[in-house]
Amino acid sequence: MEYVAHVRESDRKVQSVKTHLLEVRELAEIYGAKIGVKHIAGLAGVLHDLGKYTTTFQDYIWEAVNNPDSPPKRGSVDHSTAGGKLLYERYHQGRPSAHPWILAEVVGNAILSHHSYLQDFIGPELESAYLTRVRDKKSEELKEFKRTVDLFFANVMNESEFQIYVDQAIEELKSYLLKPSPMSDEGKLLFLTKFVFSALIDADRTNTRLFEENKPSEPEPDRSSELFATYYRKMMDKIDSFQAEEDAQSPINRLRREMSDRCDEYAKNPSGIYSLSIPTGGGKTLASLRYALQHSQAHGKKRIIYVVPYTTIIEQNAAEIRKILADEENVLEHHSNVIEDANDDDENQDGAMSLQQKWKLARDNWDAPIIFTTMVQFLNVFYAKGGRNIRRLHNLTESVVIFDEVQKVPVPCVSLFNHALNFLSTYGQSSLILCTATQPALNFVEHKLEIASDAEIVEHLDDVIEAFKRVEIIDRATQEAFDTEKLTEFVMAKLGEVQSVLVVLNTRTVVKKLYRQLEPYGVQLYHLSTSMCAAHRKHILDLVKELLDRKEKVVCVSTQLIEAGVDISFDCVVRSLAGLDSIAQAAGRCNRHGKSGIREVYVVNHEQENLGHLPEIKKGKEISRKILIDLQKNPSSHGGHLLSRQAMEWYFQELYDKFDTNLNYWIPKLRKNMLDLIMMPRRSHPYFKEYMSREQEEIPLFLMDSHRTAAEYFQVIEDQTTQVIVPYGEEGREIIADLGGDESIEQLSLLLRKAQQYTVNMFRHERDQLARNGGLVSLLDGKIMAITESAYTVEYGLDLENESPFELGIY
Structure with missing residues (x-):
């Protein structure tokens, strides 16, 4: 019997479970190698769909393929528990052993969660969603568990190969924890779990997309070195052209050039966290790009990411850089998600290619050479729910990340921001540039940013100001x-x-x-x-x-x-x-x-x-x-x-x-800081103490992170907002019309990118008011909301009364 992981919609060709597991492992290994955890990430990849080696799942997938109009009930088959259960039963039994147990918990949680979001090791109800899943012996598909494991060892890796692979993963874990870092072990393991989860989700979705599009499964060749060399030459041509301008030798322009030259020279230094305090109007965009391109060439960085507070800056700066580099294709603007998947569980989305599958697989993983995104999106990658968010995390490593106007980090997120940057600097081999004329005191707070006292790139700053x-x-x-x-x-x-x-x-x-x-x-x-x-x-x-x-x-x-x-x-x-x-x-x-x-x-x-x-x-x-x-x-x-x-x-x-x-992200409903839920030492974790008091025994886990609970309460913008697409101009109306059709994954990816420029954030009360007034329409089975033409005005944009004439066509 051939065990099937996916069936292609166009020609009904099958991808076997063995092929999918090995190809996802290969991609996950590539992603994991960025921070020295090749085998840890690969272990998640090779076990993530172990549960597809069951007759229950095989019956499910063929019923879904053969009856697309009446597919089996969603939630009827669990195929993501088996891989985590295998690790738990083999490496998490008997007397506690730190490294095998931690490996089983980190990798197992990623596997259990790869169709939703990371499970709580312990939650507010003093239950462990992780333990509940891996200890399950009652569900129908897990009654086949022993046979499932036998099939894996017979088809994918034999037991000896598997044990060697696990041993390699344990050695990586030891090295990872021993690496000098400003973070505690709890912080190190928090980000390791999130990184492995990111690598798994992207590897799984990328491999599935490539199979569905009938494209080779091999990773695309890395062209960053060649591109950045070309970009650097074009940028220097632009900078040199300024010398021919009439006011080139004015004091201000001479100073701009000096600061730009300083960035070029400073880029040869090792990767780290630096500040670039160029005053407003000092040529910050070009100077920071010059640093990024030079540093990327000198130190093998794969991408350059600009993080800005407002989408307004994205449009302007991306347009400026596209013009200089003469490259439309490789500069990605990521304003917003357009589709939110924070509350989705797509455990059973195999079979006929559903609309939900298409937007899940749509390419949205920040794999472009140059990316512009917002502070909201950056923080969401690390801390918000949703596979589309965390999928991008591994692509923040081996990068130059420029935080333009970094003073706009929301105050409740300051500690979370600092921890994320410390991880990217210590483990991710990324260079992080805090770029603003008004530097915030991020090293003044308790959970401080590990930035050196001499990290300012601009010399004689007071004189420059x-x-x-x-x-x-x-x-x-x-x-x-x-x-x-x-x-x-x-x-x-x-x-x-x-x-x-x-x-x-x-x-x-x-x-x-x-x-x-x-x-x-x-x-x-x-x-x-x-x-x-x-x-x-x-x-x-x-x-x-x-x-x-x-x-x-x-x-x-x-x-x-x-x-x-x-x-x-x-x-x-x-x-x-x-x-x-x-x-x-x-x-x-x-x-x-x-x-x-x-x-x-x-x-x-x-x-x-x-x-x-x-x-x-x-x-x-x-x-x-x-x-x-x-x-x-x-x-x-x-x-x-x-x-x-x-x-x-x-x-x-x-x-x-x-x-x-409030710097540690206070959650009023729980009366706890977010950092307490995800980075507190085991015995100090608030739920651990309550669990001990109630059960009079320790919970048998090394990790205590309340991943899902913390993510559910995390919002960069405090009030819950919804993204809606607006019918601004001809293109805005066309995007709304096209999203109502049946698009391919590639077409949907393109539409979702275009739609970012035509979205507005609405608070819940605004959305409810518009809905009452008939100003909202639903697209993509309710995954996207758009507003009607009468609800948007030329003067103010969104019009909550939904009564004004639509005049934007004149533009």
């Missing part, structure tokens, strides 16, 4: 309060003095109100907020830039999304009081290239902003106000001005001190 001074900060926030009407008068008065004004406020509500208040004045007026999709925001920014280039009168009213990294320059900026980093970033949108002497940035206090649900902005506002008052009393305090390095350092230390109890 002074040389780039282009604005004067005018404090109106401590002098008087502004409402929308008074702010309108102030903006119009300033527009009488200059050609362009940018107003940045803290909430979408006051942005919208100010926009409406300014409309009757007849000025060229634009609105920007996260209610607009990325393509819409880009269009608005392009229009504004065109007016700025023509020196026409223009006012732009925006939320903070315009602050970080958007290459745009206004004559005057008005910023509502917020954190010092936000004020500094807003100031970077004023007189950006220093061509107008010194311009004014006004800090005002908008009394109508409701910051009740924005604690970081509220606390940041209080600390900035304190600095402003200190400077009034003593002009030499805090380095003598609001944007000094000393002021910024004091600001972040105060901010992190104020949020000290």
